[in-house]
Amino acid sequence: MRLLLLILFPLSLTAQVKELNHSGIEPVKAFVHSLNDAQIKKGLFPFDEMNRYEWHYLPAAMVARNGIGVKELDSNQKQLLYIFLQAFLSKQGFVRTRNIMDMELVLKELEPNNPIRIPENYFISIYGWPEKDSTWGWKFSGHHVALNFTLVGDQLAFAPFFFGAYPAEVKTGPKKGMRILKDEEDLGFQLIRSMTSKQKKAAIFQLKAFTDIVTTNAAEVGKLDGVGIHAGALTADQNKVLNDLIEVYLKSMPSEVANRRIKRMATEDRNEIRFGWAGEQEMGKPHYYRVQGKTFLIEFDNTQAQANHIHTVWRDFNGDFGRDLIREHYHTSKHDQ
Numbered sequence: 001m002r003l004l005l006l007i008l009f010p011l012s013l014t015a016q017v018k019e020l021n022h023s024g025i026e027p028v029k030a031f032v033h034s035l036n037d038a039q040i041k042k043g044l045f046p047f048d049e050m051n052r053y054e055w056h057y058l059p060a061a062m063v064a065r066n067g068i069g070v071k072e073l074d075s076n077q078k079q080l081l082y083i084f085l086q087a088f089l090s091k092q093g094f095v096r097t098r099n100i101m102d103m104e105l106v107l108k109e110l111e112p113n114n115p116i117r118i119p120e121n122y123f124i125s126i127y128g129w130p131e132k133d134s135t136w137g138w139k140f141s142g143h144h145v146a147l148n149f150t151l152v153g154d155q156l157a158f159a160p161f162f163f164g165a166y167p168a169e170v171k172t173g174p175k176k177g178m179r180i181l182k183d184e185e186d187l188g189f190q191l192i193r194s195m196t197s198k199q200k201k202a203a204i205f206q207l208k209a210f211t212d213i214v215t216t217n218a219a220e221v222g223k224l225d226g227v228g229i230h231a232g233a234l235t236a237d238q239n240k241v242l243n244d245l246i247e248v249y250l251k252s253m254p255s256e257v258a259n260r261r262i263k264r265m266a267t268e269d270r271n272e273i274r275f276g277w278a279g280e281q282e283m284g285k286p287h288y289y290r291v292q293g294k295t296f297l298i299e300f301d302n303t304q305a306q307a308n309h310i311h312t313v314w315r316d317f318n319g320d321f322g323r324d325l326i327r328e329h330y331h332t333s334k335h336d337q
Contacts, residue, residue, distance in 0.1 A: 027087045028130045028138075031080040035068070043068035047128035047136055053219040053321060057162050057311065059143040060123060061116035067125030067139075071118065081124060085140065088149055088158075093252030096163060099180050100144050106170055137322065144311075146217075150322025157322035158257045159314055166309040168302055181310045184300055187245040188289045192277045194238055195229070200277075203229040209279025209286040213299040213311050220323075221315050224292060228276025242275060246291060249298055249314050261296070269293030279303070295319070 035043065045051065045066075056063045073081060086094045101119055108117040121142055128136025137150040144164030150157040165180040179185070195203055205227035215221045231239060246265075250258040265273070272294045279287040286303035297315045302308070318324040 025130060027080065027084040028126075031077070031084045032126065032130065034077045034080050039068050039072070043124060044126050044129070047133065049127055051125075052127045052137060052139070055139065055141055055146045055148060055160065055162075055219075056217045057141075057144055057146050057164055059116045059118075060121045060141075061118065065123035065125075065141050067123035067141075069120065070122045070124070070142075071120035084124075088156075088254055089147075090252055090254060090258075093254075096180060096252055097140075097145055097147070099178075100163060100165060101142070103165065103167075103180065104143065106173065106175060107166070109173060110167075135326065148321060150325065152322055152325040152328075155322075155325045156254065156257055157316070157319050157325055158253050159316040159320045161252070162311070162313045163252070164309075164311045166305060168308045168310040171308075181312060183248045184245070184312055185283075185302060185310065187241060187248060188277075188287075188300055189281065189283070191238060191241045191245065191275060192281055192289070194241065199229055199233065202233060203275060204277045206278045209288040209303045210301060211303055213301045213313050214290075215297070215299060215313065215315060220320060221297065221317065223294075223317060224290065224297065226274060226292070228274040228290065228292070231273040231275070232271070234275075242273075242291070246298070249312070264295060265293060268295050280307075284308070 032040075032044070051066045054066070056065075060069075070078060070081065082094075082098075085097065089097065101122060104117050104119040104121070107114070108119070111117055122140065122145060123142060124138065124140050126136070126138045130136050135150075135152045137148070139149070140147040144162075144166065146160065146162040148158070148160055163181065168179060168181065168185070170176050170178040192200070192203060205225075214224060231242060234242060250261060253261070272292075274292050275289065276292070277287070277289045279285070281287065284307050286307050288299075288301045288303065290300070291298040295317055297313075297317070299313050299315075300310070301312075302310045316324075
């Protein structure tokens with residue numbers, strides 16, 4: 001059975017790239033121009049600086065980050081930074097990022113003596129000079145957020161990107177019941193629970209969930225073992241759920257990036273997409289899943305803190321940190337000489 005990949009956004013790819021160039025670069029410039037000399041020295045790097053490939057999702061108090069901390073910005077600079085972020089994220093992606101940052105306040109209430117629960121301990125780094133360089137990038141990182149963008153001409157790459165949530169479900173206080181990554185978890189459960197015994201035998205590749213996402217914070221990843229059930233072995237309704245699950249991850253991306261990824265999956269990944277499950281099939285018990293195609297990998301893990309601590313990641317095998325765009329750019333430039 002053919003996997004139907006949904007076209008989520010009506011605008012053409014070209015139109016959306018132009019839209020980003022118009023609305024995205026100006027906020028970047030405004031933010032950069034607001035920085036003083038010391039901040040520029042701390043937060044702006046050459047594009048080929050190797051720390052561009054360093055990323056993590058542990059609290060910044062545990063794993064130091066490069067760049068300028070949100071806590072180091074004045075109120076005007078913070079406002080400009082958030083406008084900057086909104087220009088490169090969908091509305092849903094921006095709200096999710098802020099919600100994850102604000103979850104540090106929940107943790108601060110739950111762990112009042114823990115000194116690492118700092119809501120503004122997130123960092124911005126820029127690589128290259130956006131006003132004059134055709135190739136540049138930036139990243140935003142802190143506890144449970146890692147966003148990595150690379151721009152090459154009119155093309156934008158957004159990977160790896162990571163979102164996490166602890167607690168995955170807030171159990172007490174004013175935000176009781178809040179689940180930041182609700183859809184990612186619920187659709188995974190919906191898909192595995194809809195399967196027949198025969199389908200589950202193919203989908204469930206181990207009975208114990210991993211303790212974390214398998215790829216962790218690697219700078220570069222290759223394809224994992226081809227485990228799980230092939231999309232072609234799913235019913236039409238199950239494929240719809242799988243599409244909805246992939247869409248949830250793409251919806252945090254800028255629309256032109258999501259559009260490009262969908263088109264790429266429709267041509268390159270359609271016959272290779274697999275859904276694999278490990279662990280329990282009940283909320284509150286450790287569980288893990290992955291969706292893997294020829295070009296991409298999604299991982300979801302909820303095992304820590306009595307299965308109330310979620311990690312999710314999207315990786316592009318050839319496109320993390322814009323590697324495919326950069327290779328294509330250099331190849332084209334070489335032949336144009």
